[in-house]
Amino acid sequence: MGLYTSVMEEISFYTGLSPAAFFTILAMMVVVYRTVSGMFVSPEDYNKPPVVSARANSRLDESEPPREPVQLGEITDRELRAYDGSDPSKPLLMAIKGQIYDVSNGRNFYGPGGPYAMFAGKECSRALALLSFKPDDINGNLEGLGEEELTILEDWEFKFIEKYPKVGQLIAEQRTRQNEFKEQTQDNLDNPNECKEEEK
Ligand code: HEM
Structure with a gap:
């Protein structure tokens, strides 16, 4: 009890404040410190990837190493649809002006549940040009x-x-389709017998 009273007296003597005022100010300083320091990134965390919300990140497995982008060459609009994030084993793709980009690193934007998921697996030139989310604008038509x-x-x-x-x-x-047709025709020319057998 003696120690408690003498600590309180010391506080009043050195700070000129009542113990209650001293502890209130101390508590406020701790709160302000924690709030302000929470606004900055510590040097160790600086190179870590940003934390995205659990909802947007639900399909991301932290232990999964980043995938190397796979070159697909020429594909059709319809084939592009398969890369809309519904199959987590496939990359997320999006096309602008006919060029296809692997946006897997932007999974928190374009992945399932993301704010721009409607663009995944699609050619989005018109929607981006018009800043529109309308399904009718999500295509590559630049007319008008x-x-x-x-x-x-x-x-x-x-x-x-x-x-x-x-x-x-x-x-x-x-x-x-034309290419397929050409390939088929070439195949038939190369193997005329097979073709006749098929016809029978
Ligand atoms: C209320 C209006 C909007 C707000 C507040 C907003 C906000 C944002 C923010 C904060 C980002 C993240 C930026 C970054 O970290 O790089 C972003 C990204 C993006 N926004 Fe918006 N946005 C808005 C409207 C739109 C519209 C109208 C479109 C197109 C139709 C759009 C398409 C995009 C796309 C595609 C990204 C991702 C870009 C990337 O992959 O880095 N946004 N938006």
């Missing part, structure tokens, strides 16, 4: 866009070129 909108689209394109690896180009469905 003004100069300002095309500049906006170009800014997006630069952002994507800087941030994400390019992994392929979009081609029209028709062209692949």
Whole structure:
């Protein structure tokens, strides 16, 4: 009891404050310190990836090493749809002006539950140019866009070129059908007997 009283007296003597005021100010200083220091990143955490919300990150396995982007070459709009994040084993892709980007590193934006998930697996030029989320605008049709909108689209394109690896180009469905047809015709020419047998 004697120690308690003498500590309180010392506090009043050295600070000129009542013990209650002293402890209130001390508590406020701790709160302010914790709040302010929480606003800064400690040097050890500086190189760590940003923490994304559990919802947006639900499909990300921390132990999974980052995947190397796979070059896909030419694929169609329809084939691109398979890369919308619904299959976690596939990369997340998105196309701008016919160029396909691997946006897997932006999974918190484009992955399932992300704010821009509607763009994954799609050609998004029109939507980005118009700053629109309308499903009808999520395509590569640039018809009727003004100069300002095309500049906006170009800014997006630069952002994507800087941030994400390019992994392929979009081609029209028709062209692949033609290619398939050509391949089939060539195959039939190379193996005329097989072709006749099939006809029988
Ligand atoms: C209320 C309006 C909007 C707000 C407050 C907003 C906010 C943001 C923020 C904070 C980011 C993260 C930026 C970064 O860390 O690099 C972002 C990214 C993005 N925003 Fe928006 N946004 C808005 C509207 C739009 C619209 C209209 C579009 C297009 C239709 C759009 C498309 C995107 C895309 C594609 C990204 C991801 C870019 C990347 O992959 O780095 N946003 N937005």
